[in-house]
Amino acid sequence: MSREQVGDLAELPIALRPDAPGLFLALAPMDGVTDGSYREVLTAMFGGRSGISVCVSEFVRVLRQPVTEAVFLRHCPELARGGSTRAGVPVFVQLLGSDPKWMAEAGARAAALGAPGVDLNFGCPAKTVNNSDGGATLLKQPCRVEQVTRAVRAAVPASVPVTVKVRVGWDDAAPMVDIAMAAEQGGATWLTIHGRTRTQLYKPPVDWKAIGRAREAVSMPVVANGDLFSLDALRECGQVSGCSAFMIGRGAMGRPELFVQARGCFERASLSRADMQQLLLRYVAQLLADGAGAHATLGRLKQWLRMGGLLRADMAQWFDAIKRLQTLAEAKATLLASQ
Template sequence: MDGVTDGSYRECLTALFGGRSGISLCVSEFVRVTRQPVVERVFLRHCPELARGGKTRAGVPVFVQLLGGEPHWMARAAETAVALGAPGIDLNFGCPAKTVNSSDGGATLLKDPCRVEAVTRAVRAAVPAELPVTVKIRVGWEDPSPVVEIARAAEAGGASWLTIHGRTRRQLYKPPVDYEAIGRAQAAVSMAVVANGDLFGVPSLFEAAQRSGCTAFMIGRGAMGRPELFARARGTQRAALDPRPFEALLDVYADTLLASGANERNTLGRLKQWLRMAAMLRADMKLAFEQCKRLQTLDEARAKLREILLRDPSEPLELAG
């Protein structure tokens, strides 16, 4: 997720539970590819793990995600990423942002499956055979009827596996998630298909599996409120993350951002962003976001988080607003 799942976030989540986070693979924020070469510093900014073998410190591989519509330039960008140590390349044909789509990137390619195939084929040819080239799509632009054609185009281009978000671009993030459409694509191709969309808890993982037939899942927004979800899905953790360790996680995240070179203003913005997304799933995070969203300094926000999340659990939790 662009502007959310940065290197500091990946570092903190994969380090959870002593490195037994349950996360098997991460994908970087997208690297925008236009009709010119992408310089090395851009890759290192989006994927700082390239400086240490393409993995987080907990040893989780991080694929470099590319976003663009020109096969030649996407292939050149993939070559550079691989030369820098990327363990895999992920192609973003799913981003619904208007600014991205209007500049020939993301979900706009879903309108022409031949373009999905052409970009995938060019990148696959540029990347060593032993390294995966994966593709991320939505079920369609306006409706899910083309999902099988799009999936087959990605497979024809040589994708190693396909991740499908179960909404159209037109929906953005509005309900419902169409797991059955993911299932139709899954049944139509021989490569693995990864389900994505509103995976907010173990029950939703079971529902997605039952309705789509998929056995692999990509979790995005759900990890903001339930970072323990990966470990719970694997059975290594049974309970939700308590407020105290969640506060410690957010504290480490802020420190990690600052250590990476982020200034206090940007760190505060990222912290509020995490709280805003976590507020969808946790009452304590909803309270924390409401109390922190107008604060002007990082120190104020961190103090307020400690006040809210480290409070006496016997005290009632009152939601603001």
């Protein structure tokens, strides 16, 4: 895709913070999905002018022991390159845990390794995570969100943002304001809110109004997340929540062009079938170049197609065609043969 197709992003600044001039559009962390290879491919789109402000890594699980450098590099290989993708997009390291001491130590270690920001995951709805006192389970006690945030903020240099990601509550959105205030009192630089409770998982409806109540209750920036699948959804979320900064997750699987589209730099309704096909093949090549085995690469390809198929008919068709295939070579051949 040529620069002429994209337009000049310099006219529409990419905000690196939600309170900076321009439009802040972050790529959401999704465990098992948004690995370093995926981030590399998405941020390289349109000649490196992807429209993505910031990426956040898959979560680093913090237990009652130090996190090794090898673990950090596995989850965030960009740390070996100054904390950014090759296209220059910063990648925050996300931590998931509940012990203030060990979370603080991990935050300090991430910053020392060059993380441009540290994100704290208090929203993961996975049962295995919640049963081990991590992720969204802390939403039941907002004081614990404050305690962990405060400990990490104290351990990380002031120049490095410490951000927090939450859901609107555990089983209802009533405590949303308390959760937001706890994150702010703990010293969070900004707060990202997924507009669902933990018990909803990813079922509808998304509650952008609850995000708006939190935004009104705090002075720090609030980033809205959840069901941002189109320009219309971004506009409606902004109107309902009052937010002007957004994080896109599942929407990027089927509409990776949404970031530049929101900046007025992509006039077509969506990537063409051929463009999407080439993007998927670049992802396969990137995974292999990054050391993934053929079987793991096939699994990641199927996963992207499955999720993207919720938004694009061609991706749903490709998923149906390869979901039972056993080899990567067969899957690639099937994709290449599809016109």
